[in-house]
Amino acid sequence: MRRPDERKQPQVASPLFELSADMRTTAERRRRTHRSHHSRYVREAVPMPEPALTTRTPDPWLESAPLLTGMDEVGAGLLDSLDAMQRVAASAGRGPLLINASPGTGKTHLLIRRVAYLVQELGVPARQCLVLAASGPGAARIRRELGALIGREAASITVAEFDDFAAASPPELGHVFVDDLPRMPMRLFRQVTEHRGAEADITATGDPDSALVSGEPAAFAAFSDQFPQAHVMRLSRNHRSPAAVLVAASQVIEPISRVPGRLVQPERPALEGSGIGRCFAIDADDEKHFVEDLTDRLAELGVAPEELAVIGPDGMSVAEAADGEFRVVCLTGMTAEAWPNTAAARRELYVALGRTRDLAYVSHTGAGSPLLADVDQGLFSPFGMVPQDRSGPEQPRLL
Numbered sequence: 001m002r003r004p005d006e007r008k009q010p011q012v013a014s015p016l017f018e019l020s021a022d023m024r025t026t027a028e029r030r031r032r033t034h035r036s037h038h039s040r041y042v043r044e045a046v047p048m049p050e051p052a053l054t055t056r057t058p059d060p061w062l063e064s065a066p067l068l069t070g071m072d073e074v075g076a077g078l079l080d081s082l083d084a085m086q087r088v089a090a091s092a093g094r095g096p097l098l099i100n101a102s103p104g105t106g107k108t109h110l111l112i113r114r115v116a117y118l119v120q121e122l123g124v125p126a127r128q129c130l131v132l133a134a135s136g137p138g139a140a141r142i143r144r145e146l147g148a149l150i151g152r153e154a155a156s157i158t159v160a161e162f163d164d165f166a167a168a169s170p171p172e173l174g175h176v177f178v179d180d181l182p183r184m185p186m187r188l189f190r191q192v193t194e195h196r197g198a199e200a201d202i203t204a205t206g207d208p209d210s211a212l213v214s215g216e217p218a219a220f221a222a223f224s225d226q227f228p229q230a231h232v233m234r235l236s237r238n239h240r241s242p243a244a245v246l247v248a249a250s251q252v253i254e255p256i257s258r259v260p261g262r263l264v265q266p267e268r269p270a271l272e273g274s275g276i277g278r279c280f281a282i283d284a285d286d287e288k289h290f291v292e293d294l295t296d297r298l299a300e301l302g303v304a305p306e307e308l309a310v311i312g313p314d315g316m317s318v319a320e321a322a323d324g325e326f327r328v329v330c331l332t333g334m335t336a337e338a339w340p341n342t343a344a345a346r347r348e349l350y351v352a353l354g355r356t357r358d359l360a361y362v363s364h365t366g367a368g369s370p371l372l373a374d375v376d377q378g379l380f381s382p383f384g385m386v387p388q389d390r391s392g393p394e395q396p397r398l399l
């Protein structure tokens with residue numbers, strides 16, 4: 001009989017991700033059990049791949065060059081950091097404008113620059129501008145960036161979050177800007193739009209697919225009724241997430257999308273090996289070890305704690321993560337029970353993936369959520385105790 005230390009140990013690429021001794025024992029035991037009973041359900045220990053991070057967070061203020069010939073003069077400086085479609089939207093004339101675009105396409109980025117442009121270039125009085133944001137951090141970002149763009153004049157612009165606006169003193173309404181319209185309470189939508197004719201100066205942004213609370217996109221739907229002449233613009237360039245994450249998010253939302261056929265084009269650099277990490281854990285402890293190892297490794301690579309979002313039973317909720325942008329998003333506990341094939345779970349997964357700047361991970365025990373089966377499996381980098389399907393070679397999926 002072989003001694004235990006003569007057993008074949010899993011191959012590991014990095015000592016940091018070496019499976020702990022008891023994980024190995026469990027894994028070995030599991031492997032042997034499965035082999036002896038059902039050869040189809042063999043699992044193989046695969047080490048976690050080295051996280052592929054961008055070396056620095058690119059500076060959006062410096063990155064974009066004007067993309068349309070002849071657009072260079074528009075907005076002299078204020079619109080420099082916008083891509084072509086963002087620039088067209090930001091410099092649009094008066095009247096209602098709706099920017100319907102997915103997470104990470106720069107809706108907030110352009111809305112802020114549109115406010116600055118209208119005030120500074122077109123002479124819209126700052127004190128007649130009202131900017132409404134869905135969250136406190138969202139409103140703070142708008143205030144901060146407006147201050148950086150137009151200095152003291154920004155102080156005269158009313159910026160409030162939806163929940164606080166009733167308490168704020170409304171300015172004499174000139175131009176209203178709404179960031180994240182699908183989340184706007186209908187009561188507030190009526191308050192800022194009533195008695196304002198179909199040609200009102202109102203700019204709103206949003207993605208109806210990102211509305212997590214049922215009935216939430218009501219204000220988004222009401223916009224088209226209230227402003228039937230509104231210009232509607234779509235943005236397709238995504239400035240936040242890597243290609244693998246964007247494709248996965250599109251595949252998850254596609255069956256229930258409120259904006260079918262939406263185009264998404266990744267603008268972030270494609271990194272080698274930057275698929276979505278998928279950890280197959282043996283049990284809850286194993287999954288905890290994975291999160292600890294990932295957290296430690298990312299800290300060594302210089303990722304600050306607030307740049308990592310761990311979503312799941314021991315972390316934050318999707319709603320809590322929904323207003324942030326994180327270098328790494330890690331969705332834990334993605335079992336079939338916690339993430340069933342429902343529209344609500346689909347939207348949550350779409351929103352969570354959309355917060356990713358560099359890398360996304362999913363982890364689960366068992367076979368995992370059925371929603372993960374809707375994602376092309378080639379987008380995943382599986383690790384942990386990965387099931388090996390011995391039923392024959394997989395047929396290539398036709399696109």
Ligand SMILES: Nc1ncnc2c1ncn2[C@@H]1O[C@H](COP(=O)(O)OP(=O)(O)OP(=O)(O)O)[C@@H](O)[C@H]1O
Pocket residue numbers: 059060061063064081082083086101102103104105106107108109110207239240325354
């Ligand atoms: N033209 C651009 N060039 C470079 N970076 C950009 C550009 N536009 C936006 N970004 C960056 O892309 C990220 C996403 O932008 P932003 O938060 O404005 O998107 P959003 O559409 O409002 O997203 P969400 O709907 O998820 O809140 C931010 O980091 C922003 O700085």
